[in-house]
Amino acid sequence: MSALLLDDITCTFxxxxxxxxxxxxxxxxxxxxxxxxxxxxxxxxxCGKSTLLNVAAGLLQPSSGDCKVFGKTLEGINSHxxxxxxxxxxxxxxxxxxxxxxGLQFRGVPKEEAxxxxxxxxxxxxxxxxxGRYPHQLSGGQRxxxxxxxxxxxxxxxxxxxxxxxxxxxxxxxxxENELLELWAADRKSVLFITxxxxxxxxxxxxxxxxxxxxxxxPIGEFAIDLPRPRDVSEVRLTPRFLELHEKIWHxxxxxxxxxxxxxxxx
Amino acid sequence: MWKRLKPNRKNLRIYQVLILVLLLAFWYIGTxxxxxxxxxxxxxxxxxxxxxxxxxxxxxxxxxxxGEIYAHLWVTLVETMLAFAIGTVAGLAIGLWLGLAPAWAxxxxxxxxxxxxxxxxxxxxxxxxWFGLGIGSKVALGFTLVFFIVFFNVxxxxxxxxxxxxxxxxxLGANNRQLLRSVYLxxxxxxxxxxxxxxxxxxxxxxxxxxxxxxxxxxxYLIHQAEGVFDINTVFAGIILLTVFAIVLDxxxxxxxxxxxxxxxxxxxxxxx
Ligand SMILES: Nc1ncnc2c1ncn2[C@@H]1O[C@H](COP(=O)(O)OP(=O)(O)OP(=O)(O)O)[C@@H](O)[C@H]1O
Ligand SMILES: [Mg+2]
Numbered sequence: 453m454s455a456l457l458l459d460d461i462t463c464t465f466x467x468x469x470x471x472x473x474x475x476x477x478x479x480x481x482x483x484x485x486x487x488x489x490x491x492x493x494x495x496x497x498x499c500g501k502s503t504l505l506n507v508a509a510g511l512l513q514p515s516s517g518d519c520k521v522f523g524k525t526l527e528g529i530n531s532h533x534x535x536x537x538x539x540x541x542x543x544x545x546x547x548x549x550x551x552x553x554x555g556l557q558f559r560g561v562p563k564e565e566a567x568x569x570x571x572x573x574x575x576x577x578x579x580x581x582x583x584g585r586y587p588h589q590l591s592g593g594q595r596x597x598x599x600x601x602x603x604x605x606x607x608x609x610x611x612x613x614x615x616x617x618x619x620x621x622x623x624x625x626x627x628x629e630n631e632l633l634e635l636w637a638a639d640r641k642s643v644l645f646i647t648x649x650x651x652x653x654x655x656x657x658x659x660x661x662x663x664x665x666x667x668x669x670x671p672i673g674e675f676a677i678d679l680p681r682p683r684d685v686s687e688v689r690l691t692p693r694f695l696e697l698h699e700k701i702w703h704x705x706x707x708x709x710x711x712x713x714x715x716x717x718x719x
Numbered sequence: 720m721w722k723r724l725k726p727n728r729k730n731l732r733i734y735q736v737l738i739l740v741l742l743l744a745f746w747y748i749g750t751x752x753x754x755x756x757x758x759x760x761x762x763x764x765x766x767x768x769x770x771x772x773x774x775x776x777x778x779x780x781x782x783x784x785x786g787e788i789y790a791h792l793w794v795t796l797v798e799t800m801l802a803f804a805i806g807t808v809a810g811l812a813i814g815l816w817l818g819l820a821p822a823w824a825x826x827x828x829x830x831x832x833x834x835x836x837x838x839x840x841x842x843x844x845x846x847x848x849w850f851g852l853g854i855g856s857k858v859a860l861g862f863t864l865v866f867f868i869v870f871f872n873v874x875x876x877x878x879x880x881x882x883x884x885x886x887x888x889x890x891l892g893a894n895n896r897q898l899l900r901s902v903y904l905x906x907x908x909x910x911x912x913x914x915x916x917x918x919x920x921x922x923x924x925x926x927x928x929x930x931x932x933x934x935x936x937x938x939x940y941l942i943h944q945a946e947g948v949f950d951i952n953t954v955f956a957g958i959i960l961l962t963v964f965a966i967v968l969d970x971x972x973x974x975x976x977x978x979x980x981x982x983x984x985x986x987x988x989x990x991x992x
Contacts, residue, residue, distance in 0.1 A: 511886050529889055541887035545905040545982040554901070555891035588984035599887075606891065 453523050455642035456485040456508055456533075456610055461517035463503050477503050479668035480517075483661060485610070488640035492653035494701075495663030496709050501646045502538055505612050508644060509535045521610070534608035536616040538646075541599055542587045548598045549574060549583030555606045573601040576631075593620045597628070604635065610642045617652070629656060629685040637682060650705065654697055655685040662701060664708050673704045747772045770955040778956040788960070794937040798854055798926035799968070802861025803919055810866045810918075811911065814873025815903065824874070835871070839863045843932050852934050861925025865918045869911065876910030877903050909983060912976040919968045927961060938964075 461481045467473035477500040485491045495501050506512035507519055510530040519526040521533075542551045553570035557563070574583050577597040587595055596619050603611065617625045633656060636643060647653050653660045654677055662673040677697060679688055688694055726734055748754055750766045759765050782788035817824040842863060846856040880903060888902050930939025938957055945953035 506886075509886075509890060511889070531892065533890070535887070535890040537883050537887055539883050540881070541883045543884055543888070543902065543905070545908075546901075547982075554888070554893075558888075558892040558894070558897050558901075586982045588982070602891070 453487070454484040454520070455487045455489070455522060456483075456644060457520040458483040458504060458508060459517050459520060461504065461507055461514045461519070463500065463507065463512070464515045476668050477666055478514075479670055481663075481670045482517075483644070483671060485642045485644050487642055489659065490636060490643045490645065490657045491659045491661060492645045492647060492657040493661045493663060494647060494650055494653050494705065495669065496665050497648060499663050499666040500669040501663065502614055505535070505614050505644065505646055508610075509533055509612055511535075530610070532608060533610040533612050534603035534606055536596075536599055536603050536611070536613040538614040538618075540587075540595065542595055542602070544587050546586075547583060548579065548585050548587070548590065551587070551598055552583075552601045552605055554602060559606075569605060570601075573605045574598070577601045578627075593624055596620065600628070607639075608641065610644070613643065613645045615647055616645075618647070618649070625652075626686050632656070633681075633683060633685070650698060650701060651689060652685075654679075654694060654701070655683065655688050660701060662705050662708065665711065665713070672708055673701070675701050675704075743772055767949075767951065770951040774952040775955045775959065778952050779960065782956065782960075788938075788941075791936055791938050791941055792960075792964075794854070795923075795926050795930065795939065795964075798857040798861065798929070798937065799919075799922045801854070801858045802865055802925050803922035805858065806862045806865025806922065807869050807911075807915065807918060809862070810869025810914075811873050814870045815877060815899070815907070818874045818877025818907075819899075819903070831867075831870075835867045840928060843929055846929070847933050857926045857929030857934070857937070860929045861922040864921035864925045868914045868918045868921060872910040872914035873907050876907030879910075880906045909980060912972070912980060915972050915976070916969055919972050920965055923961070923965050923968065 459482055461478055462476065463478040464474050464476045467475065481500075481504060483491070483493070483504065493501055493504070503512065507514050508530065510519070510526050510528055510533075519530075521530055542548075543554065546554065549567065549570050552573055553561075553563075553566040556566040556569065571580070571583060574580055577600055579594060579597055579601070582590065582594065582598075587598070590598065596616060600616065617628055620628060629652065635641075645653070645656060650660075657677050660675045660677060661671050662675070663669050664672045675697065679691070679693055679697075724730075746769065749757070750769050750771045752762045752766060754762070756762045756765065817827065839860070843856070843860050846859040850856040850859055884906075885898070885902055888898055893901060926937065927939035927942075930937035931943045934940045938961055942954050942957035945951075945957065
């Protein structure tokens, strides 16, 4: 049984200005994430990656198809999942620490108990001592890490990540990627990881799914990544197998990118 | 030379005091019966129309020293605070409700627009009939002014909540009540405070206009009385008193805002070495 199954999802948006206009971002897309599996989704910008993730989170109702979480059809918010958003998601009126423990507070954990756990998590993402800052007093990368701590402190079984590291510099990024792999290896969560960086996808995942260009996006290829674990993201990039896989997946993607481009020219 | 005189942080107060002194001096000289008339044909006309600053000051002194003013000031203050408090709470509650229930907002839309477009000061005489000449009619007038300002801002604030912040809070497990407390309210607060500066002024306008149109106490009543006997100095004393009063109220709102809105980004927070 998959931890997360997107089953034949179609998402058609209705334009707000012109109720007759339709835009089908995703059509007949199926993606499965096994228990404890790390799956990455890559695809050209605007193809519908965030849309799919919103469906998996239960934030967006698909036009057709359904989303199954541990075998149960999802209704409303996916309470098994933690979500790292692509854009700013911290509450600007809460200090970093209060943001990290927000989920615990919503669950009724008393503050005396939540605060030490929040501080521990801030330290784990390298922000010990930054707990008193408001989001606007943090850098973009620091905010991303606060969001990471905010999500992981709740110990979700499924983690949905939407380009979480694209705002970070290369070094910090690799540190965070390794940290993520370590956390994931420690208690095998199911991860659906979205990125437009193919190297990042290969370095982290068990499986990489390539999406076609929009509109009517759907998966066009799935590649099992048989690189040995544990991996170090910066070292694994230099291995011959990595380069081989990269070559293979990039080949499939490139055709798709060009196809999408030609379609757009015709339209 | 000019560089030193240019207004900046340090000489700000000096400039402000200077302008005040100039205004007072202009007023004093222009209305002094011993100075030849510039505009009017008679030296006594200017003081008749504009009062004399020294007499205005002595009037104020008498009021406070003699203790006559405190009761009136208290009445005006109570009316203002009541209109402000009731209007703000009602505006906040209804603004939150309609902001969160767009279907009802659509239903009420024409009525709200109509009620807001109506020149509400016209209601003052009607309120006198309904609520009598006491505090009630003034509070009612102030309420109608305060309510709409706060209401529209809260409504707007609720609708402008960042959808991502909202989605994130929901993913973190917030239920509807928690969303209201942790996301909608704090997000609407910056809009509310922007409106409170206006609202406190309008509560005050409601109270004073109400008193002016019919009452037996309050600063507005004093001004009205003085106008009846062409006592222009008392009128000006009342106006100055009201102005100072309004500034103090606005300052209090500003202090509370500063306290509660620390999370907002502000320009220029670096220290210059
Ligand atoms: N609410 C909406 N209404 C209409 N169209 C939408 C809406 N949300 C997304 N779209 C469209 O759906 C497509 C997919 O959007 P999505 O945000 O999923 O892209 P993405 O793959 O995450 O892109 P990126 O990598 O740039 O983040 C886009 O073409 C976008 O314009
Ligand atoms: Mg996206």
